[in-house]
Amino acid sequence: HEHSHAAAITGANLYGADFVWKWAPDGNYKYRNFTFSAEYMLLDGVVDSKFKDEAESPDNxxxxxxxxxxxxxxxxxxxxxxxxxxxxxxxxHGD
Incomplete structure (x- = not known):
């Protein structure tokens, strides 16, 4: 069957935020340290060209x-x- 694996879902805007916190005892990062990191992304205005009229298609x-x-x-x-x-x-993929 013929179909494409190009980006079928796009959105109006992609937002992202990230955070990194680093700690080292006595300020010596070389020997011991802890790093915490996190990231969040939101794609809004989702447009799926093939299924844009379906009720279960998400907005975000x-x-x-x-x-x-x-x-x-x-x-x-x-x-x-x-x-x-x-x-x-x-x-x-069963189509």
Whole structure:
């Protein structure tokens, strides 16, 4: 079957905000530190050219992540990250 994988969903505006906080004991970032970061994005005025008239087609889509990383010596660090993203795909590959 013929179809395209080009950007079928676009929006009027894409907004984003990010935040980073860093901490190092005694001000020595090289040996031990902690970094917290987060990002949020909003796409408004969503336009899906193929499904623009469907009632369940969303007006906005959002996504975010939060992350924390701790460096416990100069060569090693460990961290966690969590994120979610809304999506809308009215397109099914069974067509």
């Amino acid at each position: 889509l959002t996504a975010y992540y939060v992350s924390g990383v701790y460096r416990f010596n100069p060569s090693w660090s460990a961290g966690v990250r969590y994120g979610e993203a809304e999506s809308y795909d009215g397109h099914a």
